[in-house]
Amino acid sequence: MRNFSFKNPTKLIFGKGSIAQLSKEISKDTRIMITFGGGSVKLNGVYNQVINALSKHTLIEFWGIEPNPTYETLMKAVAIARSHSIDFLLAVGGGSVIDGTKFIAAAIPYSNDPWDFVLDDSKIEKTIPLAAVLTLPATGSEMNGGAVISKESTKEKYAFHHPTVYPKFSILDPETCYSLPDYQIIAGISDTFVHIIEQYLTEAGQSMVMDRFAEGLLLTLIELAPRLMKNHQGYDDMANFMLTATMGLNGFIGMGVKQDWATHMIGHEITALSRLTHGYSLAIVLPALMQVMRKEKKSKLLQYAERVWNITDTNPDTKINTAITKTNEFFRSLGIKTTLSENHIGDEVIHEIVKRFKQRKTILGENKSVTPEKVLDILNLCK
């Protein structure tokens, strides 16, 4: 096991009716900016629950943080927050709203152009405290210190991480997810699945505990997915899905193990260039990456085949083939089109991605072996 340091200070407040606890969790003498996405929270009652809970607090609202939140939109929120001397941010929405709010929180006290710290997060010095009311299980942003921000003007998308941007608390009420459209449930399942895989599917024998935790989350997701696809209003299923998504990217399965993240890095570029939803882009890349990297990942692919898919075949190559097929079938069972062509994404996107990685000298993967040439192999397999 590798040496590691783990700390996750976020308080998780979970369950039916828990939005009402907001008033206890935020001090009355703060000036709050509440950040929102496109407005679905006004239709499903979440907005009213939040506003009622904070009826005695001083607050302003900022609307319009988009999926794949952009620097351009977020900088408007930064200007408003500065002019109102905001000292607490409450994100109400999914991962994009929370990610965007982390950027705003770090940008408010930042003296230079905040895009600087997206490119180099060591430049973050302090952060306005933030918290979240999560309405879409997917990114894990509600209980971690990371955020992904896009720049519209240059079609770039990068992640930054900092210990000061963990939410102080996050409220997760599964009932807030009942009204989610299929499309977002699907993206959330796919995103969660790949978050777990990125931390798990490297090399066997890193950590028995982390392996069991990750496999447990994958098994849970595979069991839940068909039920969630049929019905979004089963409380326990939605609760288990929310918890799986949070546990999938809050550090609980990442202690002392190698991590990959190549699928995410390639997926981010696909999204940046084609606007394909994040969770959908990952489902295209992952099976192809497993295929191209199968030698290096052999020991873990075999364990994955056995423990996650219960494949008992004795031939290792067959076992791995079946595991990759099962993975692809899992995404397709959600209704995701797992090829680039089905999503009308052509060779020009492939070539642009490879060109960018070459220019940036980007080499990906847990062993820094996924060169731009390997990325080309992977993307060609995605056609």
Next chain:
Amino acid sequence: MRNFSFKNPTKLIFGKGSIAQLSKEISKDTRIMITFGGGSVKLNGVYNQVINALSKHTLIEFWGIEPNPTYETLMKAVAIARSHSIDFLLAVGGGSVIDGTKFIAAAIPYSNDPWDFVLDDSKIEKTIPLAAVLTLPATGSEMNGGAVISKESTKEKYAFHHPTVYPKFSILDPETCYSLPDYQIIAGISDTFVHIIEQYLTEAGQSMVMDRFAEGLLLTLIELAPRLMKNHQGYDDMANFMLTATMGLNGFIGMGVKQDWATHMIGHEITALSRLTHGYSLAIVLPALMQVMRKEKKSKLLQYAERVWNITDTNPDTKINTAITKTNEFFRSLGIKTTLSENHIGDEVIHEIVKRFKQRKTILGENKSVTPEKVLDILNLCK
């Protein structure tokens, strides 16, 4: 899933050579009291590593926190800490040293008799900050807000919990455990096993995620135990054991689920009355409790049989019987004598325990159904 709130602020610093990080983690301007047990840390090099790391800090040492730490011993430390204006406590040792240090930390600023807050932890107001260097995987105290304290004069033993007694950080270096005697490794494995079971073996269908996490820890422990019994100096095995013990009682497997803790409550009384080591007393009680409570726990005992012991028998009663036998055999494979008589504990202890529970009107278990009469049934089965 039940509503829950989870927060664990402890920073876990894990791995080879990590004691050297002490100097970075504790501010130079604090006055530290380091608390120790019986002196094994002087033989295995841990003491020197700690003192070297803190060579530029102001510190005093307190030695002699015993297994099942007593109020009487700890109050001596409180008096010394007060007279030296100590403002940081560093526990170096196993769960008893850490538990005792949590008591000291809460007792220093407490104005009345600190035994009060052992009996009613809501009386704790503030706490001196504390941290730990763990040298014995077992209790999980290094990453939770609980402590178990004994009172020698009355032969009582109680647990208290408070959010202010979580260690600020805990350092876990598996190499510090290489010199542990078999006896303590065995007690640690047993204690860890039962911590997980107390949070898991209640009723099926509470939380898919928590079930998978708990089962994963049990499977890890069952796989590790025979290897640890043969060899205490395998780095990865010891690292996995340490991590399992920490994860077993840091809240990670307890979110939104019913919890039992009857085995612990009965075991504490056995230890208080007979001085039998904590981990050993639990191994006596657990199989008998499973037997007596088998109807109420049926759904979860069946899941435990299938997922943890891989028992495929189709008859539910046979399945449960086999799971209980396997549990008992697991403890016996560690060399634990799993009956009271083998440990020279007679009927007078049984009767005293039942008398105490009757006097205190104690009713145990996840459904508050383990009456003193049921405890008598359980203890009679332990003979």
